[in-house]
């Protein structure tokens with residue numbers, strides 16, 4: 620199948636009485652990492668939740684692999700091989716790292732049932748997960764919790780990974796670890812849609828970029844073109860950009 624792996628066309632989303640997305644047009648190319656940038660409140664999280672079926676679009680189309688998924692339930696969407704790492708990470712603080720990983724692997728009842736090679740690969744991306752395997756997730760540092768959240772999403776091969784602000788609140792050294800892990804992940808055939816506010820993080824990973832404001836996509840193109848055009852950065856991202864450099 621050719622064409623984008625994921626396509627939103629004219630998507631409107633209402634949350635209760637509030638009209639949040641105002642006709643989002645977004646394409647996520649196969650095998651690439653697309654960054655969705657935009658200031659706080661632009662509608663990035665709402666876009667990811669709409670893709671996952673956690674909110675339903677009131678108008679427009681959400682297509683995955685050419686198929687309309689806008690009316691499907693979240694479990695149906697997840698079964699297509701779409702994983703979502705939410706902003707709050709969605710990990711279970713009282714359970715161990717091991718138990719968190721078992722719950723994330725569909726069908727696994729114990730650690731032995733998780734594909735061993737896959738698990739070794741996840742450990743190679745995030746060595747702290749191996750080190751703290753038997754520790755309650757609640758005792759991990761903020762960066763390690765974020766790594767566990769991503770590790771859970773990739774414990775099985777996925778076609779599409781949606782990740783909401785993985786660099787949020789992390790120290791610079793940890794952000795570098797996260798960048799290295801995403802670079803490694805990009806070597807697989809997983810397509811990634813990454814929401815970010817940190818342009819410095821985003822520019823090191825993105826193939827494509829879309830910029831959101833006021834519930835719409837206001838720019839899309841290659842990350843390389845945006846990275847070398849300071850005037851465009853200033854116009855699209857304004858002061859929020861400088862704050863992260």
Ligand SMILES: Nc1ncnc2c1ncn2[C@@H]1O[C@H](COP(=O)(O)OP(=O)(O)O)[C@@H](O)[C@H]1O
Pocket residue numbers: 634637639657658659660661662663664665666
């Ligand atoms: N549950 C909700 N109820 C009402 N308004 C919401 C809710 N969630 C988000 N919003 C509003 O929708 C807009 C977009 O939010 P969001 O998608 O979280 O933005 P971003 O992730 O880009 O910061 C904001 O104005 C926010 O206040």
Ligand SMILES: [Mg+2]
Pocket residue numbers: 663664665706783
């Ligand atoms: Mg958000």
